[in-house]
Amino acid sequence: MTEPATLIELQDICFGYERKPVLQDVFLKISAGDFLAIIGPNGGGKTTLVKIILGLLRPWSGSVRSYLSSRRGAIGYVPQFADFDEAFPLKVFDVVRMGRLGARGPRRFYAKEDNRRVESTLERLGLEAVATSYIGDLSGGQMQRTLIARALVGSPEILFLDEPLGSIDPESRVSVIEALKELRGRIPVVVITHDITPFAGLVEQIACVNRELYYHPGSELTEEMLVQVYGCPVELVAHGVPHRVLGEHRH
Amino acid sequence: MASLSELWSYDFIRQAVYAALLASVLCGVIGTFVVVKRLVFISGGLSHAAFGGLGVCYFLGVEPLLGAGVVAIASALLLAAGSRRWIRSRDAVIGILWSVGMAIGVIFVALSPGYAPNLMTYLFGNILTVGKGAVLATFLFTILVLCFIVLFFKEFVAVSFDEEFARVQGVPVGLFMAILMVMVALAVVLLIQLVGIILVIALLTIPPVISLMLTRSFVAVIVLSTLIGAIMTLAGLALSYVFDLPSGPTMVLLGALLMLPAYLWRRMVRGDLPRSPRSLPSDSPTSVSSAS
Structure with a gap:
């Protein structure tokens, strides 16, 4: 071996x-x-x-x-979620899509492909029901899985x-x-x-x-x-x- | 009382209305980032530090806002550059910039020969004295801010929400923070004309704080803050005219009063921020925006 x-x-x-x-x-x-x-x-x-x-x-x-590989987003990172501002005005979908920042690069807007990947990653982590919820309304486990989804959506x-x-x-x-x-x-x-x-x-x-x-x-x-x-x-x-x-x- | 069309025929009224509308866009866009990224204390520091540059230019007989702008941008860049290394002492640095700027400003204004009638204007603002040049400058700056924010919206939001994650994703976080801070600095300087150094923080914070009580979609917060900024500045201007009050403080107090119904609405309609998932009414007015 x-x-x-x-x-x-x-x-x-x-x-x-x-x-x-x-x-x-x-x-x-x-x-x-x-x-x-x-x-x-x-x-x-x-x-x-x-x-x-x-x-x-x-x-x-x-x-x-x-x-x-040297591409952006090759490393997935899930920080400690206790540090997050619950009142931040973002939906689960928006947070997960941040994981596409590296793949998309700074000079382009998010595209359909990003949204599709976000949807499939949400599904994979059982979050599709809360996709449009605000992060302040999530349970601890949902928030943690949201952060895992964000780390995974860029295919690290x-x-x-x-x-x-x-x-x-x-x-x-x-x-x-x-x-x-x-x-x-x-x-x-x-x-x-x-x-x-x-x-x-x-x-x-x-x-x-x-x-x-x-x-x-x-x-x-x-x-x-x-x-x-x-x-x-x-x-x-x-x-x-x-x-x-x-x-x-x-x- | 003079009719509206009669008022509109006065050039200084028209300039004041233009300035108020542009200011509301800055309140909405910059203010939202200031509030969610918790840059309120920094913004206060920048506006007070700017008074140092303002005083020096006043003494030299140069356009005071120019000096204010230079000092505010320099302070913003200093704080942006130092933000990673001085995490523990950044508060203190802001406090020092804040008070030293004021001290320099007051001393130079005192050294200036003759009576200083404009000092109050800079401290508390007077929208009726805003000149054409300043309105044009504010207009150009507002366009620039809108371009930056629209083009790099995803980066600015990501950096505001989670700097470290953004950095891991290859976003040049330092650069975006520096741009954000410079935009805050310039917005502060331009808004000083309307409400003055001391009150400018109210214009940047009250509209987004009210908006965040009513909606939690990022884009909706920006749009709503712009509207609330327009109400604060225009209605504030009108009220100050009707009751013969200084315009800056009238705007600020009007904004503070608007916070009350917003707070009550949040308590009644939304309950006190439910913790359990999915308990929001799905028809809340916020479901439109964030897909953009």
Whole structure:
């Protein structure tokens, strides 16, 4: 079997805000077919890392190499939706169509083809019923799926999601997880999350980020991994009920 | 009271009406972006900073609005260029531009020889003193703004809604923000003639705020804000004439009064912004626009 093609490769990335380092000596390789979870404590640099990959932040040192095609919209990005202004006067359709900006380019208006692709993407994510709703009227899960649709409508070659389950209700979580299940295998996915439990069964690689990055090619969290990242002892919290993902801790 | 046709025969009344109509277009287009992109404080900073340039030009005997324009654009570009690096201190930078501009303006106006009767005009505006040249300049600028916004509507909306996503999609976000800020700066300077430095923020914010209570379609907000801007400026002008009040403050207060029925309408017709999906009446007057 041949190795899957490398899509993005980070080499020795260092980055910080002001003078405070946030990421140090980060190496990471994302390959075709990956379903990578980037986990780590709050403030550990997960979002920062993805913003560097997306080109939104420039690293102090190190290099980001992309083997994706150079067309605009090759990267799909789903930011944390808690940051959005609910009162912004836009419909679901309008928001999703923003995902066609790159494909359309700055010198042309949206065309019929854009609208058609928006419609089919809305259908794919089960949003056709809310296409003409204003974003302020959506449930958390609907808004999150709208943002996923926006990221997918430009036919990206890889998809990044920042805390896709953050601050949404449990029922909506199911719909978002279903949407991600549908993507697995079709497009490489990178999910940032502080809680990996709901993604069990989806994730195939794990990268733990807490200033440094520890990469694990399997989907099992080992004690060693968590000790490296969080220090010990560690308990992951999911669904409001703390439960242990590790064996008993020995000191 | 003089008849309408008699009033219309006065050149300064005609110029005032033209200026008011052009101003409403700026209120609608620029104001909507100012409100949804939350540039209100920046706009306030730009208008007050502009007073510095205005004062210097007043002192030198050059057209004061020219100085105001130069300073406003320079401040806008400064804030646009710095917006990514100074995220934490941008508020402070705006505040400093705001007050230093005012200080420079007041000092230079005070240094100017003789009586300064126009100072009040610049602070509070007087639509009846707007000259032909200023109306022409406003007209050309309005056309330019409309061209930019129509041609790059999808980019301006995307940048206003989500800068990072727009950047990932390859939109030159910095450039569009700079253009937007320069348009805000120029709009502010041109609107200063109508309502003055201190009140200009009302003209940019009240119409879109009212519109956002009545509709949530982006295009409808722009159109409605233009109409409300026209009501504010024209009816404000008429009321100031009838009651012999200063025109700028009359316009602003009229706009503030209009917010009340809009608010009540929203509470009664739409309820207090329902959270659950699909609970809006589907025949709300907003369903027309956003397919454009």
